[in-house]
Amino acid sequence: MQNDPIEHLIALLSRLPGLGRRSARRAVLKMLMDPAGKMLPLADALRAAADAVRPCEVCGNLDTVSPCLICRDPHRDRKLVCVVEGVADLWALERAHTHHGTYHVLGGLLSALGGTGPEDLSITPLLRRIEDNGMEEVILALPATVDGATTAHYLTDRLKPTGIAVTRLAQGVPIGGALDVLDDGTLAAAFKARRPL
Amino acid sequence: MQNDPIEHLIALLSRLPGLGRRSARRAVLKMLMDPAGKMLPLADALRAAADAVRPCEVCGNLDTVSPCLICRDPHRDRKLVCVVEGVADLWALERAHTHHGTYHVLGGLLSALGGTGPEDLSITPLLRRIEDNGMEEVILALPATVDGATTAHYLTDRLKPTGIAVTRLAQGVPIGGALDVLDDGTLAAAFKARRPL
Structure with a gap:
C-alpha cells in the first residue's frame, strides 16, 4: 500500500539529519492528513528558499x-x-x-x-x-x-x-x-x- | 542574517513530529549546501505525494x-x-x-x-x-x-x-x-x- 510517491518522500525525508525512517514516516502521514495545509506550503517554502538563498560573495554566509x-x-x-x-x-x-x-x-x-x-x-x-x-x-x-x-x-x-x-x-x-x-x-x-x- | 525564506522553512519543518527547532535548522542548512540536489527534489516529492495520494473510498487507507x-x-x-x-x-x-x-x-x-x-x-x-x-x-x-x-x-x-x-x-x-x-x-x-x- 505504501507505493511510490509516499515511499519516495519518506526516503528523501529520512536522509535529513535528525530524522530516521520511523519519524520520517510519521511526519509524512501527518502531512498526508492535510496535504493542502501542510504538504504544499512546505514544498513551496523549500522551493522559495532554494531559489532565494545564495552564498554571500564577501563572507560566505x-x-x-x-x-x-x-x-x-x-x-x-x-x-x-x-x-x-x-x-x-x-x-x-x-x-x-x-x-x-x-x-x-x-x-x-x-x-x-x-x-x-x-x-x-x-x-x-x-x-x-x-x-x-x-x-x-x-x-x-x-x-x-x-x-x-x-x-x-x-x-x-x-x-x-x-x-x-x-x-x-x-x-x-x-x-x-x-x-x-x-x-x-x-x-x-x-x-x-x-x-x- | 536568517531572514524570511530560511526562517519560514525552519518554522514549517520544526512543526513536523520528531523534528525540533534545532534539528530543523540543521536539516535546512544541510539542504542549502546543495539546493538543486537536496531541496528541489524534496519539494517535488512533497508536491507529487500531495497530488497523488487520496483516501481509499472502501477502507480509508x-x-x-x-x-x-x-x-x-x-x-x-x-x-x-x-x-x-x-x-x-x-x-x-x-x-x-x-x-x-x-x-x-x-x-x-x-x-x-x-x-x-x-x-x-x-x-x-x-x-x-x-x-x-x-x-x-x-x-x-x-x-x-x-x-x-x-x-x-x-x-x-x-x-x-x-x-x-x-x-x-x-x-x-x-x-x-x-x-x-x-x-x-x-x-x-x-x-x-x-x-x-
Missing part, C-alpha cells in the same frame, strides 16, 4: 542577498572578523548575540586525512579582506578538534606578517565538540573570554 | 488509487476485516506481515472528553461492508487506552446482531501505548494471539 545582511549592516565593526568553519557556526554565534563584527566562512578545515589543503578553503579572500579593510583583530572560532587546531595554527602563521591581532575562543568549548550544537550561554562565555594565540 | 491496492488485491481475504484507528496503525500492521485480510480505518476513537461520537467515525460504512461481503471475522486492532477500550466495547455491541466473530489483539500491546510505535515482532505476536471479546 547564506542569505537571500549578496553581500549578506551582516556584511551590509553599518553597525557591524568592520575592523573585527570572526573566522568560522561553516555557516552553521556563524548562525550559532549570531544566536549567542556576542559578536558585533563581521564573519568569514572558511568552508571547511585543513585535513591531512580528508585531503583538504589551504587552496580548498577561503583563505586568500580572507587575507585580502583583512588588508583592504585595515582590520585589527581576527577571532578564530574554530572547533576544538585536531583539524580545527591545525587550521588555527596555519592561519596564525599566515596572518603573522600582517601584524593583525589573532585571538581564539576561550577554552570552554568541549574537546571534540562541534560549535553549532553548543548551548548559547557557553558559546557566549567562550567568545567573551577569547585570548591571544 | 491512503494510496495513489482508490480503491487502494490492499482492497484491490485478489489474494486478500475479504471475509476478514481488521479495524484500526488510523492509517499509521494500518501501515504498522502491514509492516508486521501478519494480516492477510482487509482493513477498515475508523478515523479516530470514541472520546467523551474529545467530543467524538459514533457519527464522527466510519462505523456505518463498516457495518455495510460486513453485510455486503458476508464477512466472518472483525479484528479490532485498537490501542490499549480508555478511548480504545470504549470504542471496542461500542463496536462489539453494534456488531453483535450481525453474528460476526469479533476478536481483538492479544494483550501484549503495552497499556497506553500507540500501535504505530511498537516493534514489528511484538505487533505480529499480539496479532497472532488475538482472542474473542
Whole structure:
C-alpha cells in the first residue's frame, strides 16, 4: 500500500539529519492528513528558499542577498572578523548575540586525512579582506578538534606578517565538540573570554 | 542574517513530529549546501505525494488509487476485516506481515472528553461492508487506552446482531501505548494471539 510517491518522500525525508525512517514516516502521514495545509506550503517554502538563498560573495554566509545582511549592516565593526568553519557556526554565534563584527566562512578545515589543503578553503579572500579593510583583530572560532587546531595554527602563521591581532575562543568549548550544537550561554562565555594565540 | 525564506522553512519543518527547532535548522542548512540536489527534489516529492495520494473510498487507507491496492488485491481475504484507528496503525500492521485480510480505518476513537461520537467515525460504512461481503471475522486492532477500550466495547455491541466473530489483539500491546510505535515482532505476536471479546 505504501507505493511510490509516499515511499519516495519518506526516503528523501529520512536522509535529513535528525530524522530516521520511523519519524520520517510519521511526519509524512501527518502531512498526508492535510496535504493542502501542510504538504504544499512546505514544498513551496523549500522551493522559495532554494531559489532565494545564495552564498554571500564577501563572507560566505547564506542569505537571500549578496553581500549578506551582516556584511551590509553599518553597525557591524568592520575592523573585527570572526573566522568560522561553516555557516552553521556563524548562525550559532549570531544566536549567542556576542559578536558585533563581521564573519568569514572558511568552508571547511585543513585535513591531512580528508585531503583538504589551504587552496580548498577561503583563505586568500580572507587575507585580502583583512588588508583592504585595515582590520585589527581576527577571532578564530574554530572547533576544538585536531583539524580545527591545525587550521588555527596555519592561519596564525599566515596572518603573522600582517601584524593583525589573532585571538581564539576561550577554552570552554568541549574537546571534540562541534560549535553549532553548543548551548548559547557557553558559546557566549567562550567568545567573551577569547585570548591571544 | 536568517531572514524570511530560511526562517519560514525552519518554522514549517520544526512543526513536523520528531523534528525540533534545532534539528530543523540543521536539516535546512544541510539542504542549502546543495539546493538543486537536496531541496528541489524534496519539494517535488512533497508536491507529487500531495497530488497523488487520496483516501481509499472502501477502507480509508491512503494510496495513489482508490480503491487502494490492499482492497484491490485478489489474494486478500475479504471475509476478514481488521479495524484500526488510523492509517499509521494500518501501515504498522502491514509492516508486521501478519494480516492477510482487509482493513477498515475508523478515523479516530470514541472520546467523551474529545467530543467524538459514533457519527464522527466510519462505523456505518463498516457495518455495510460486513453485510455486503458476508464477512466472518472483525479484528479490532485498537490501542490499549480508555478511548480504545470504549470504542471496542461500542463496536462489539453494534456488531453483535450481525453474528460476526469479533476478536481483538492479544494483550501484549503495552497499556497506553500507540500501535504505530511498537516493534514489528511484538505487533505480529499480539496479532497472532488475538482472542474473542
